[in-house]
Amino acid sequence: MEKQSYTYKYPRPAVTTDCVVFGFDGRDLKILLIERGIEPFKGCWAFPGGFLQMDETAEQGALRELKEETGLDLRYIKQVGAFSDVNRDPRSRVITIAFYALARKSAVQGGDDAARAQWFALNDIPHLAFDHDYILRKTMDKLRHDIHFEPIGFGLLDEQFTIPELQRLYEAILGVHFDRRNFHKKMLQTGILEEVDDFEEAPPSYFGDRREMRSMDIGALFGGMMASEPKASYAARDDDSRSTRRWGTKFRFNKKRYDEFKEDNNFKLEF
Amino acid sequence: MEKQSYTYKYPRPAVTTDCVVFGFDGRDLKILLIERGIEPFKGCWAFPGGFLQMDETAEQGALRELKEETGLDLRYIKQVGAFSDVNRDPRSRVITIAFYALARKSAVQGGDDAARAQWFALNDIPHLAFDHDYILRKTMDKLRHDIHFEPIGFGLLDEQFTIPELQRLYEAILGVHFDRRNFHKKMLQTGILEEVDDFEEAPPSYFGDRREMRSMDIGALFGGMMASEPKASYAARDDDSRSTRRWGTKFRFNKKRYDEFKEDNNFKLEF
DNA sequence: GCAAAAGTGTTTCGTTTACACCCATGC
DNA sequence: GCATGGGTGTAAACGAAACACTTTTGC
Numbered sequence: 001m002e003k004q005s006y007t008y009k010y011p012r013p014a015v016t017t018d019c020v021v022f023g024f025d026g027r028d029l030k031i032l033l034i035e036r037g038i039e040p041f042k043g044c045w046a047f048p049g050g051f052l053q054m055d056e057t058a059e060q061g062a063l064r065e066l067k068e069e070t071g072l073d074l075r076y077i078k079q080v081g082a083f084s085d086v087n088r089d090p091r092s093r094v095i096t097i098a099f100y101a102l103a104r105k106s107a108v109q110g111g112d113d114a115a116r117a118q119w120f121a122l123n124d125i126p127h128l129a130f131d132h133d134y135i136l137r138k139t140m141d142k143l144r145h146d147i148h149f150e151p152i153g154f155g156l157l158d159e160q161f162t163i164p165e166l167q168r169l170y171e172a173i174l175g176v177h178f179d180r181r182n183f184h185k186k187m188l189q190t191g192i193l194e195e196v197d198d199f200e201e202a203p204p205s206y207f208g209d210r211r212e213m214r215s216m217d218i219g220a221l222f223g224g225m226m227a228s229e230p231k232a233s234y235a236a237r238d239d240d241s242r243s244t245r246r247w248g249t250k251f252r253f254n255k256k257r258y259d260e261f262k263e264d265n266n267f268k269l270e271f
Numbered sequence: 272m273e274k275q276s277y278t279y280k281y282p283r284p285a286v287t288t289d290c291v292v293f294g295f296d297g298r299d300l301k302i303l304l305i306e307r308g309i310e311p312f313k314g315c316w317a318f319p320g321g322f323l324q325m326d327e328t329a330e331q332g333a334l335r336e337l338k339e340e341t342g343l344d345l346r347y348i349k350q351v352g353a354f355s356d357v358n359r360d361p362r363s364r365v366i367t368i369a370f371y372a373l374a375r376k377s378a379v380q381g382g383d384d385a386a387r388a389q390w391f392a393l394n395d396i397p398h399l400a401f402d403h404d405y406i407l408r409k410t411m412d413k414l415r416h417d418i419h420f421e422p423i424g425f426g427l428l429d430e431q432f433t434i435p436e437l438q439r440l441y442e443a444i445l446g447v448h449f450d451r452r453n454f455h456k457k458m459l460q461t462g463i464l465e466e467v468d469d470f471e472e473a474p475p476s477y478f479g480d481r482r483e484m485r486s487m488d489i490g491a492l493f494g495g496m497m498a499s500e501p502k503a504s505y506a507a508r509d510d511d512s513r514s515t516r517r518w519g520t521k522f523r524f525n526k527k528r529y530d531e532f533k534e535d536n537n538f539k540l541e542f
Numbered sequence: 543g544c545a546a547a548a549g550t551g552t553t554t555c556g557t558t559t560a561c562a563c564c565c566a567t568g569c
Numbered sequence: 570g571c572a573t574g575g576g577t578g579t580a581a582a583c584g585a586a587a588c589a590c591t592t593t594t595g596c
Contacts, residue, residue, distance in 0.1 A: 011277040015366060086327070
């Protein structure tokens with residue numbers, strides 16, 4: 001790699017990206033941090049991130065850095081905003097564009113590929129490098145706000161989850177407690193959840209079709225109206241010796257229903 | 272003018288700011304645009320904005336450019352976000368940080384200091400330079416969202432305003448129609464408005480024809496939409512001793528009450 | 543006098559909240 | 570069988586939506 005340099009007529013700030021990665025282990029909301037190996041703030045913890053390259057958007061840059069530094073290969077991030085305080089980096093003028101991302105439970109529990117990446121529970125965050133404390137506050141504000149309007153929670157759970165798991169997540173993010181029954185009711189009322197058969201690791205093709213069908217039926221039922229009972233008959237089905245569980249019902253997020261729901265509500269939805 | 276240059280080890284994108292300035296003339300929501308005098312997009316309309324300087328935050332830069340280009344001296348802007356598409360500027364890699372700002376009615380009607388600045392009604396926006404069409408869409412989305420949670424409307428009206436004026440503004444922003452009585456009630460019960468004595472410096476007929484304008488405008492606007500019911504008319508009884516106006520009650524935004532209200536509602540308020 | 547806008551109160555309806563019981567599971 | 574957590578129904582309270590009449594002002 002030969003040494004190059006780039007010259008401009010006017011001074012330019014450097015531009016970096018930072019990514020606040022949220023994870024949820026079933027109890028606490030967590031954040032993925034990197035221990036800095038170089039000055040400034042060597043030894044401090046910071047968000048994964050780095051300098052933006054010329055051929056990538058900020059989103060792409062944030063995802064690339066995230067992968068490089070933590071091994072996490074995510075798809076979806078959401079911009080929090082640009083942070084441009086003049087002295088936020090002691091070396092020189094650096095503007096950062098911050099994002100947040102959601103990692104599924106399995107990613108949180110699966111080890112960290114990167115040596116110096118580590119998950120921290122939200123109430124146990126160390127003092128962070130640069131203005132990352134401030135960025136974190138702003139990002140939390142945004143997450144707490146966003147979760148009321150976008151199906152964010154589902155990005156933090158595995159594809160299949162139970163309503164109580166979802167509730168614990170909401171409570172962890174918002175720091176409040178919901179009534180079990182009302183939460184359950186409200187979530188189902190939106191119609192954006194579809195029930196999933198209990199078979200966690202069903203043989204692919206044989207049960208695959210069947211699960212698909214059943215999901216559609218349930219979806220249609222909920223979409224219709226909730227006046228009375230989703231008393232879906234658990235009739236003759238499922239005599240399986242090991243899975244006679246009548247609770248622990250798994251659901252999954254149905255994007256199609258969500259989009260419809262959004263339109264029906266003129267894009268003003270609330271969770 | 273001496274020629275200088277700045278050299279960096281790695282390439283850097285240029286960073287600009289852009290400011291979407293909203294105004295409201297009593298009828299339409301408007302946006303302040305600048306006609307570009309140079310390439311690229313010479314002759315096209317664009318948001319006021321320009322290159323960020325090294326000693327100012329993005330907010331400061333946006334306000335500075337706004338003042339330089341339009342004469343508007345505002346205080347408060349809100350960040351929309353960074354736009355970083357690789358090819359959004361045909362010249363080179365330029366990232367922009369976009370903001371929106373709110374200008375009071377009087378600023379809208381007061382002429383534009385800058386030769387090439389002009390207000391455009393929202394439904395009459397020309398095709399804009401760069402990705403400003405896209406930025407505008409995103410900014411509108413954000414404004415429509417924000418107005419439910421922050422006392423944005425008041426920044427677009429003069430310090431004193433009537434409830435119907437406020438309602439027209441909300442309707443212009445959100446593109447919906449509210450019931451007069453419910454709107455009135457809801458706004459008052461938030462407690463963040465305080466009534467202003469009628470006799471306070473009513474700036475006389477300088478803007479006298481504004482009322483006329485307004486009536487006409489409203490008539491035209493509602494011509495097809497007034498679904499129901501101003502029923503019978505009643506004879507005017509002029510036995511009232513004082514012919515002081517019994518309507519046209521002015522209110523003003525009470526920031527202190529607003530802050531209290533916000534706390535009472537745990538910062539989750541809705542308008 | 544007439545048209546158009548502003549101000550006000552009540553009823554209806556739907557949503558949210560509060561709350562109790564029974565069933566599965568694991569120890 | 571006991572503790573823990575999951576699943577469901579229902580009534581009360583609250584807030585939002587629908588809705589009519591009266592007065593002021595300008596012409």
